[in-house]
Amino acid sequence: MSLPVEIDNIDQSKAPEIYKTGGLKPFIEHIREQVTGEVPNLETDAGRKRIKSLAAQVSRSKTAVEKPGREYLKEIKALPKVVETELREFVRACDALKEEVRKPLTDWENAEKARVSDIQATISRIKDAGLISYEHSAQASKAVDDLLAVVIGDSFAEFKAEAALAKDEAIGLLRQQVDELAKQEVEAEKQAKLQKEVEEKARIDREERLKREAREQAEREHQEAIAQAQRDKEAAEIRAIEAEDKAKREAEEKLAKQQREAEEAKQKAEQAEAETRARIESETKRKAEQEAAEKARVEAEEKQRKENIEHRKQINNAIVNALIESAGLTLLDARNTVKALAQGKVPNVEVKY
Secondary structure (H helix, E strand, C coil): CCCCCCHHHCCCCCHHHHCCCCCCHHHHHHHHHHHCCCCCCCCCHHHHHHHHHHHHHHHHHHHHHHHHHHHHHHHCCCCHHHHHHHHHHHHHHHHHHHHHHHHHHHHHHHHHHHHHHHHHHHHHHHHHHCCCCCCCHHHHHHHHHHHHCCCCCHHHHHHHHHHHHHHHHHHHHHHHHHHHHHHHHHHHHHHHHHHHHHHHHHHHHHHHHHHHHHHHHHHHHHHHHHHHHHHHHHHHHHHHHHCHHHHHHHHHHHHHHHHHHHHHHHHHHHHHHHHHHHHHHHHHHHHHHHHHHHHHHHHHHHHHHHHHHHHHHHHHHHHHHHHHHHHCCCHHHHHHHHHHHHCCCCCCCCCCC
């Protein structure tokens, strides 16, 4: 489209012909023809630079037309609304045209940002998988299998090497955890077995000792009763020489009494043995209650430990996000920084959990 004057040659003599209703339309059409006549290739760096150049060309043309118009506007106070309206429409059209021309590049840039963000988020999840602490070796082993199943393919593009390294490091950390947990579990099982054997032997020894002492005590009492009865019988026989009838009666009565006492001593021994069994049962019950209480305490401590780990993890993640957003650190640098803070390696700085 022909112009009344070249854009770069606009002066005040041509202003009345240009800055009027519809007067700038040829210029915007002319600019549009210059920048929309070609379709640069977004897949090449040169193509993307060309789009930026065309958008900049629109801005320069806009300035070349707008600046003389602004100067003309100052001189014709009687026509400010017409010129202002025309200029506003022209500027709006140029801005819209600029956005239209740049839109393919803008869309490509946004898609590129989203692609990179998705890949980095996946890599972060892979790294995080290696930092999880498990309670049992079987859980950590399953996590290793899950990571091994993750395929680092061409979808990671230029981040393929980083993703592969993150996967290897995470698997290495989890395998170390599997080995450590397995050793701990074997040692704990061994210690528990030894402790149980020691306690069982002590219990059996204690029961045998109590039973033996009860039998010995009963036997001593029984023998003492028999000996005493024999002594009384002998005394009665001696006294029977002097008073046979009386002594015989008294001896018989005494013997009957001693027999009763022997029976009572036997019953007492049996009662003592029963009481011993009751004490053993009470001790066994008390031991079971202590073991149940200890188990509950250990479970409560483990629950508190897990809650503390989760609480520390949430605070660490919040610090990592803050360092990324406010300080511009990379995810790896932010994680290393939080790790150093948590371990107290940074003087005069403390993380409060």
